Amino acid sequence: MIRISANTQAALADQKLQRNLRQTLSKTLHSRNEAVSDVPNWEELRQYARDVKTHTLSRLADYLLELEGKVSEQGGRVIWAETGQEAVQFVLDLAHEKRVAKIVKGKSMLSEEIHLNESLERAQIEAVETDLGEYIVQLATEAPSHIIAPALHKSRGEIADLFVAKLGMAPSQDAVEITKTARKLMREHFLTARIGITGVNFAVAETGTIVIVENEANVRLSVSVPEIHIALMGIEKVIPRTSDLAVFLKLLVRSATGQTMSSYVNFLNGPRRNGELDGPREFYLVLLDNGRSKILADDFLRQTLACIRCGACLNVCPVYQRIGGHAYGSTYQGPIGAILTPQLRSLEEAPEHAYASSLCGACYEVCPVKIEIPHILLRLREKVQGEKNQKAAHLPFEKLAMQVWAWVMCSPSRYARLGRWLRILQKNFEENGKLKLPFPPFNRWIKHRDLPALPARSFKELYSSSEKQP
Amino acid sequence: MLEKVRRACDQAEGVELPGQSPQFPQYTDPVAKFRQELERTGGVFFDARQPKELPAVLTSVMKQSDSTEIYWEDEQLFQRHGLPFTLRNPEAFAKGFLVYSFHFRQEMKLPILLNSKRYERSELARVSLSASSAGLGVAETGSVVHEVRSGAGRLLSVLPPAHVVFLSEKDLLMNHAELFRSLPLGQYGSALTLVTGPSRTADIEKTLVIGVHGPKQLFVILTS
Numbered sequence: 001m002i003r004i005s006a007n008t009q010a011a012l013a014d015q016k017l018q019r020n021l022r023q024t025l026s027k028t029l030h031s032r033n034e035a036v037s038d039v040p041n042w043e044e045l046r047q048y049a050r051d052v053k054t055h056t057l058s059r060l061a062d063y064l065l066e067l068e069g070k071v072s073e074q075g076g077r078v079i080w081a082e083t084g085q086e087a088v089q090f091v092l093d094l095a096h097e098k099r100v101a102k103i104v105k106g107k108s109m110l111s112e113e114i115h116l117n118e119s120l121e122r123a124q125i126e127a128v129e130t131d132l133g134e135y136i137v138q139l140a141t142e143a144p145s146h147i148i149a150p151a152l153h154k155s156r157g158e159i160a161d162l163f164v165a166k167l168g169m170a171p172s173q174d175a176v177e178i179t180k181t182a183r184k185l186m187r188e189h190f191l192t193a194r195i196g197i198t199g200v201n202f203a204v205a206e207t208g209t210i211v212i213v214e215n216e217a218n219v220r221l222s223v224s225v226p227e228i229h230i231a232l233m234g235i236e237k238v239i240p241r242t243s244d245l246a247v248f249l250k251l252l253v254r255s256a257t258g259q260t261m262s263s264y265v266n267f268l269n270g271p272r273r274n275g276e277l278d279g280p281r282e283f284y285l286v287l288l289d290n291g292r293s294k295i296l297a298d299d300f301l302r303q304t305l306a307c308i309r310c311g312a313c314l315n316v317c318p319v320y321q322r323i324g325g326h327a328y329g330s331t332y333q334g335p336i337g338a339i340l341t342p343q344l345r346s347l348e349e350a351p352e353h354a355y356a357s358s359l360c361g362a363c364y365e366v367c368p369v370k371i372e373i374p375h376i377l378l379r380l381r382e383k384v385q386g387e388k389n390q391k392a393a394h395l396p397f398e399k400l401a402m403q404v405w406a407w408v409m410c411s412p413s414r415y416a417r418l419g420r421w422l423r424i425l426q427k428n429f430e431e432n433g434k435l436k437l438p439f440p441p442f443n444r445w446i447k448h449r450d451l452p453a454l455p456a457r458s459f460k461e462l463y464s465s466s467e468k469q470p
Numbered sequence: 471m472l473e474k475v476r477r478a479c480d481q482a483e484g485v486e487l488p489g490q491s492p493q494f495p496q497y498t499d500p501v502a503k504f505r506q507e508l509e510r511t512g513g514v515f516f517d518a519r520q521p522k523e524l525p526a527v528l529t530s531v532m533k534q535s536d537s538t539e540i541y542w543e544d545e546q547l548f549q550r551h552g553l554p555f556t557l558r559n560p561e562a563f564a565k566g567f568l569v570y571s572f573h574f575r576q577e578m579k580l581p582i583l584l585n586s587k588r589y590e591r592s593e594l595a596r597v598s599l600s601a602s603s604a605g606l607g608v609a610e611t612g613s614v615v616h617e618v619r620s621g622a623g624r625l626l627s628v629l630p631p632a633h634v635v636f637l638s639e640k641d642l643l644m645n646h647a648e649l650f651r652s653l654p655l656g657q658y659g660s661a662l663t664l665v666t667g668p669s670r671t672a673d674i675e676k677t678l679v680i681g682v683h684g685p686k687q688l689f690v691i692l693t694s
Contacts, residue, residue: 020675027676044492051488058484061476074656082471132682133673149673156675175674179682186683191595207655217628217669217684223661224624235475240487242655246646247492257672260507261611264684265664269656275620277543279660289471296478 002341004352005448007327020155021324028149028315031258032366039254045247050370052244053306057296063205063238064287070208074270076283084114084290091116091197091230094284095125098228100194106212106219107131108199109147109309110232110288113331113344116197127197128189130218132182139166145325147332148256148311153324186218196222196280200233201308202248203285205240210285212266213252220264229271229280235287236296236305248308251368255310291344304339304376306369313363313373319356328356335363339376347384354380416460423454494645500609501692504642507612508690511667512680519639519694521552531689535632537599543622547603551636551693597630604637605662606652607690610645613666614690618659627663632687635665639694 011017036042056063068078081087095103103120105111105127117138120127129138133150137143139162144150151159156173163169169181198219202211210231212219223229239248253262272279295304314320314334325333330341330350338357342350354377357363363373389395408414429435435451437443442451457465497503505515514534516527532538542548602622604614614635618624627633643649655662669684680686 024676041492048488048492051485054485055487058479058482060479061472064472064475074660080471082474130683131673132671136673149676151673152676156677159674175677175679178674179671179679183682187595190683204655209655215669216671216682218682220624220628220663221683224628242653243491243647243650245653246494246650250646260510261613261664261666263511263665263667263670267653267655267662267664269660269662271660273620273660276618276659277621277623278625279618279623289474293471293474293478296475296482299482302479302482 002329002350004356008323011323011327017153017324020153024152025315025321035254035258045251046368046370048247049251053369057302057305066205067203067238071285074208076270076285079286081286081288087114087286087288088116088119092123102126102193103195103197104128104130104189104193104222106198106222107134108232110199110234130186147309190221190225193226195228196226197230198222200231200237203238204242205238207242210268213262215263219266224278227280228282230284232286235289235292252308252310255312255368295343303371306371307336310368312366316362316366318358335373339373342380351384419458426453491647494647496644497609500642500644504609504612513667513688516691518691527691531634535599535687540599540601541597542601543626594629599632600626600630601634602627604635607637607642608649611666613664616663616665618661624661628684633685634689636691636693
């Protein structure tokens with residue numbers, strides 16, 4: 001079971017983490033807002049993309065079949081994997097069959113979801129993350145803390161120290177020097193690896209095209225040098241038409257990094273063809289379910305699968321901004337992680353994710369495909385609560401308390417009188433303007449929250465006294 | 471598994487696939503917009519719509535990339551962009567051009583070449599400047615489309631530290647809606663890349679660093 005509450009205190013107390021989060025997230029938010037304000041019909045684009053996704057998800061099976069047909073026509077092979085284990089097994093079997101000792105990987109959240117690297121390591125196959133951010137967290141033996149910027153939780157100094165310690169880089173705090181070191185080292189890996197594994201941003205059903213968005217060119221190299229390319233995608237990534245890409249790319253890139261377009265968008269149609277000078281000779285596309293069809297079956301929750309993994313909801317979330325990605329304890333973090341994790345796995349495994357939100361709604365405002373994250377969070381809370389309520393003993397007390405509250409609130413004089421009593425009572429429990437109530441049910445409530453003391457005079461009293469002295 | 475997916479969305483209420491694509495921006499001067507966007511990403515723009523500009527432009531590209539050779543795969547690249555005549559210009563050669571073309575399988579005998587020789591894969595690592603022709607360009611974002619075709623590959627445009635792209639003015643589109651209406655996905659080759667500026671990263675404290683695994687320099691030469 002994942003306990004977010006067990007991780008939050010440490011995250012909040014981590015001064016370095018707090019500084020890194022503050023600095024990087026404010027930059028990202030700023031550039032995203034600039035890039036979006038540049039597009040007058042942003043709302044129209046959002047609705048268009050959402051409609052395409054809603055349509056596609058309602059006929060997902062048909063589009064997946066069309067995609068498979070097109071990929072096969074072009075000489076690629078499609079693998080249907082119902083579970084993460086099946087997808088991992090396919091990669092392991094292929095690597096063994098081809099006697100491959102080294103794999104280069106482009107950034108793929110899906111491979112994190114199925115814990116591919118751990119399995120490869122156990123099978124003694126070297127898997128090298130080639131995206132700089134992913135490589136940094138791999139060197140640190142950590143998990144990505146953000147779906148777009150994996151090493152967002154680390155400062156330049158921490159990364160430099162890591163490179164000095166693990167790679168023998170000459171001491172330098174310069175981001176350019178660190179990048180140079182990575183480039184040089186990675187060249188060797190690119191030229192010697194025999195399998196390249198990447199994720200997929202979109203798969204176009206009508207042409208069988210795999211679309212991968214990136215900035216560093218590590219994906220370009222991963223799909224050019226090795227003799228085998230394996231692309232991993234969740235079944236929800238398929239879109240019907242090439243023409244839809246104009247809208248999706250515009251939304252994705254601006255939301256994710258605030259660029260107008262990323263450096264490279266790769267469109268891949270199977271293995272190399274006759275006469276082409278390089279490129280993989282074999283192309284495999286793994287279609288992974290891993291809990292997605294379960295989400296698909298619910299009319300309201302289905303929209304969770306519209307996500308294009310831009311990460312904007314993480315950047316804007318007041319909870320993510322404070323606790324960072326690792327505290328979520330799951331592959332996907334932030335608001336999208338909060339709704340995706342309990343659905344992909346189970347509410348029993350991730351009972352706290354739906355509560356890791358203040359329901360402020362900022363995630364919905366920035367979501368380029370208009371996923372109603374706050375409402376989905378509420379629906380998931382209902383489910384968690386529903387299970388609890390079945391065995392609840394506290395209900396009669398709660399009901400009584402609410403009745404008393406309603407009775408008090410129905411009369412101004414009763415309300416004022418209660419206020420006066422409480423102000424007298426609270427003197428025994430007040431500490432620096434906050435109430436310390438060491439008995440149930442308040443002790444549990446104030447464990448993670450402040451309960452401010454009532455001010456000495458009520459609003460009504462202040463108001464009438466100010467009327468006397470204009 | 472497919473059956474499971476089919477059952478899951480069996481009852482789903484779908485919406486129709488939207489027909490009308492949203493409006494994408496138009497520009498009165500697409501070349502100026504293209505240039506502005508390209509330069510914003512760190513790319514370098516050259517206007518060689520007047521063929522007589524070409525020797526100076528090429529000299530500048532070679533100087534800026536600190537190269538003495540250009541490598542390319544497309545046999546017609548230099549002809550298509552009106553280069554043979556220019557390069558025959560003794561003045562250009564006098565400036566120290568050493569132009570190699572290469573090909574895996576056949577020796578090329580283009581009139582423009584001083585030197586032509588077989589290209590070996592092992593040479594790729596030391597190529598400092600490569601050239602390609604863009605199938606299309608997009609003014610909206612300053613992007614060019616790199617296509618892989620028979621006789622060419624994926625690597626030459628991505629391994630070297632500098633890359634120069636020739637873009638013909640007639641192939642410059644306004645926006646991405648136009649681009650994806652006409653993008654020939656899978657029609658010619660197995661890979662196509664939309665390139666916007668040089669390789670970059672912001673993975674360290676969101677600090678922009680140009681030149682990670684791909685070219686550090688991207689030049690685009692606009693021809694007529």
